[in-house]
Amino acid sequence: MRLTQLRSFYAVGKHGSVTAAARALHVSQPTVTTQVRDLEESYGVELFHRSGRRIMLTAAGETLYAIAQRMFGNEQEAIDFLKESAGLTTGIIRVGAVGPLHAMEIVAAFHLRYPGLRVSMRLGNSEEIVRSLLSYETDVALLAQYGSDPRLYYLPYRLHPLVIIVPATHRLARRRSVRLEELRAEPMIMREPGSTTRKALEDALRHHDIQPNFALEVGSREAVREAVILGLGIAAVSEREHVDDARLRKLTIRGEQVLTHAHVACLAERKAARLVRAFLDVVNQILVEQGGEVAAREA
Numbered sequence: 001m002r003l004t005q006l007r008s009f010y011a012v013g014k015h016g017s018v019t020a021a022a023r024a025l026h027v028s029q030p031t032v033t034t035q036v037r038d039l040e041e042s043y044g045v046e047l048f049h050r051s052g053r054r055i056m057l058t059a060a061g062e063t064l065y066a067i068a069q070r071m072f073g074n075e076q077e078a079i080d081f082l083k084e085s086a087g088l089t090t091g092i093i094r095v096g097a098v099g100p101l102h103a104m105e106i107v108a109a110f111h112l113r114y115p116g117l118r119v120s121m122r123l124g125n126s127e128e129i130v131r132s133l134l135s136y137e138t139d140v141a142l143l144a145q146y147g148s149d150p151r152l153y154y155l156p157y158r159l160h161p162l163v164i165i166v167p168a169t170h171r172l173a174r175r176r177s178v179r180l181e182e183l184r185a186e187p188m189i190m191r192e193p194g195s196t197t198r199k200a201l202e203d204a205l206r207h208h209d210i211q212p213n214f215a216l217e218v219g220s221r222e223a224v225r226e227a228v229i230l231g232l233g234i235a236a237v238s239e240r241e242h243v244d245d246a247r248l249r250k251l252t253i254r255g256e257q258v259l260t261h262a263h264v265a266c267l268a269e270r271k272a273a274r275l276v277r278a279f280l281d282v283v284n285q286i287l288v289e290q291g292g293e294v295a296a297r298e299a
Contacts, residue, residue, distance in 0.1 A: 187215030
């Protein structure tokens with residue numbers, strides 16, 4: 001097996017088409033097609049199901065893809081290491097985040113310390129960002145939850161309470177706080193499954209034996225705000241991420257704290273990598289300067 005064959009196979013599996021794979025590898029489509037076909041014929045195994053323009057991994061293809069993903073992830077780490085050895089003056093660090101606020105705070109401090117390094121950021125919910133870490137698509141991530149995956153290393157960063165937002169015309173709009181029991185019949189605007197804000201609220205409601213009254217499920221903080229403004233329901237958001245608006249009212253949750261937990265995470269096997277370590281050092285420095293405790297834990 002030639003490495004170019006495996007690289008072509010991996011690119012097709014990653015990008016979902018021969019055309020996209022050829023573009024990513026900067027080679028022609030026939031070259032990619034030939035290399036994948038030769039790989040299959042050399043070992044007598046079918047790696048892709050082909051139906052018209054659709055191409056999907058077979059069971060054997062999925063197994064080989066996972067192996068190739070680890071191989072090329074290690075290759076990228078070797079490249080990063082060589083660049084980092086030059087003194088962290090060039091290169092790129094890939095940051096995943098569930099929201100821009102905390103992430104930009106850290107990125108700004110990181111940029112001040114390492115102005116020659118470029119930062120690439122991707123946003124998503126916690127499940128999506130964890131997947132990007134495990135697939136070596138991001139180097140470090142800011143998550144709003146603490147998991148139990150032994151492959152990940154976590155550095156606690158922030159705690160933030162949830163607040164309830166309601167339209168300015170809502171019956172609760174003149175209140176400053178609300179008890180969870182008072183939300184029993186309220187139509188709720190909820191984030192998608194995998195959102196930590198949603199999980200924190202659902203756990204708190206479940207503790208009070210309250211079944212959420214789902215009015216709408218949306219996939220972004222901005223959509224939640226707009227749905228509440230339009231009177232489609234009320235919602236829970238992190239107080240850190242709430243932006244005052246004359247059309248909205250913010251209510252604290254009375255009687256208990258419903259919290260989201262921000263952690264910086266990376267692959268446990270990569271926490272000593274120089275680029276990742278530099279990012280974690282910046283996080284620790286922020287905590288020290290702001291009077292927080294520097295405490296790391298592994299899951």
